[in-house]
Amino acid sequence: MPESIDVVIIGAGLAGLTAAREVTKAGYSCVVLEARARVGGRTYTHKLDKGIVDLGAAWINDTNQSQMFALAEELKLELIEQNTTGNAVLLDHDGSAKPFPYGKLPPFDDETTTHLAHIRDTVEADCQKLSAARPTSTHLDSITFAAYVQSLGASPLALSIASIWTRAMVGQEPEDVSALLFLNYCKCGGGLLQMRSDQKGGGQHLRIRTGTQSFSEGLKNMLPAGTVRLSSPVDSITQQGDGHVLVTTQNTPDMPLLARKVITSVPGPALKHITFTPPLSPAKRLLIDSFRYGFYQKVMIVFKTCFWAHTTGIPNCGLIQSFSDLHPAAVVRDTSSPLDDKHVLTFFVAGNPGRAWSALPKPEREEALFRQAADAFLSGDLARLKSEVVEVIDFEWRNEHWNGYGCPSPCLAPGVWSAIESEGGAEVLAQAAGNVHFVGTETSDVWRGYMEGAVRSGARGAREVLADLKR
Structure with missing residues (x-):
């Protein structure tokens, strides 16, 4: 029975x-x-000799993520504020490191900076115009996010920045994801700027000490x-x-x-x-069959010290953004816990550079990440970087059968939402x-x-x- x-x-x-x-x-x-x-x-927490690392989802905030913050308080979980003090580093196309204050645009000439700000602000404004629950725009769903950004007059440099956004947020290339889906994804998180932020109210503001x-x-x-x-x-x-x-x-x-x-x-x-x-239903089945993950993998490197914090006489917050094909990670963040004497950089290896990196033998994969951190913080001094390494930890979500072979969130190519608009569009997946x-x-x-x-x-x-x- x-x-x-x-x-x-x-x-x-x-x-x-x-x-x-x-x-x-x-x-x-x-x-x-x-x-x-x-x-x-x-969510998947891995214990270290000192502290933990989160192999999956890692951040909440106390401003607009009310349910998670309330649960953290109910469970009496200790929170760690993401470090945003000092400079971030941009690794340019040629691999050179360009430090800039966190929260500002990288150091380009005035004309370039104005152009990049225009593209960023237009993306922000357009995502805010959409309904979070049921976005509708046949035009935006007929083109990729790359085509949308190019329609705004984006320069090759602006398209490179758009690649950082899509790679770091969903593991996709801007040429592979519906413009409507990505803009709606931003809308659901309060906007592109809020989702990308590590400061109060941002998507990466607070971590959990116990994972x-x-x-x-x-x-x-x-x-x-x-x-x-x-x-x-x-x-x-x-x-x-x-x-x-x-x-x-x-x-x-x-x-x-x-x-x-x-x-x-x-x-x-x-x-x-x-x-x-x-x-x-055919509409729900079409969604399920059309969903696809990009390439997205977190790699945590544990170090003896937070050597990156004061390598130039100016504090570094540990954030790296990379345009360079010479470096595999689109974004790197400091995920240290001073109370645990734990010093960690987390590398977000994503999109096409991540796929190419994943095909390398393990020693070469690790060497590429070491090189990226050395180029960002130590003027390329790889020997010094290696002398700081304690261990390297990663987890391949693309091998997770029960997750659908990917992480963090599946995306759609252009046209899928429009094809099922009469049945509910984006709301179809949640329909009973x-x-x-x-x-x-x-x-x-x-x-x-x-x-x-x-x-x-x-x-x-x-x-x-x-x-x-x-x-």
Whole structure:
């Protein structure tokens, strides 16, 4: 006989666990099925001898990410403010390092600076004109973000900056992603400038001293014992004629669960691994089949000291932005924890340069990152850089089957949203299918792709389910 449950939730990341918390608080029975042997989804914390590094999502803020900040306070998690004191460094096309004050444009001549500011500000203004929940623009969805930027009169240098944006934010080249999707992605995070900022209110303002997986561990511990079942990948979801939903797992196919409601929180690309009966709508299936991740990998290098902080007599905040094909990481950030005597630079290796880098043997991959940091902070003194290295840590999300083979957030090529506009466009992914509800950070219209978006989506899914169960 199937095990009867009020609500089955698929995925024990932030969205799924938030939904489970709300469902159980309302007095309904709940089981969370997680394919992996851990909770956390796209948050994954790795312990060091001193402190931790976050292999996935790492930042929140206390200004416009109210749900995550409230959860951090509830769990009494210690926060670390991202360092933005002093200079950032631009690695130009020729590999040369150009320091500039954090928050300012890199040091170009006045005409170039005015042009770059115009492109940046136009992107900001255009994204703010869009609806976060349901953006509509046949024109913007018919062209790539690169074509859109070029239509603004962008110089090759401005297009290089646009490449930093798309690579660092979604792992994509601007030639590969719909202009409408990327502008809407910015809108959901409050705008391009807010998402790119490491200062108060920005997307990268606060880190968690014990790591972001602490959020999911904390949520799991709030649930009744046995609610979360690890190593339980879902194989099929079958909606029956009597309104119940039968859920089977790959490892226990003869022990299905019979639910009144199902909430799935797995990323859109990973929904391909689940058999739905009846099939999902053509519009939802088109979205799922069209989603694609770019190349996106974080590499953390642990050092003996924060040698980069005062190498020039002027404080460096550790931020590197790179135009150069000589360097693999689009962006580098200081993710140190002084209280733990932990000194770390995190390299965001993304887009086409990341793909080329990933094809190299491991020693050459590490050498390329060492060279990038040395060029940025030590005038190319590679020997000195290497003398500071303690260890190198990375994690290849593209190999994560249960994540849909990628991170952080899947994107669409031009035309997909427009093709399903009559069915709901961007809102299709979040639409319920009978008694099956869909959550996850990709379904959020607030901080999509971030932990805040995940938690908000989980709460939304729980509200939908509870409203139906209480009828």
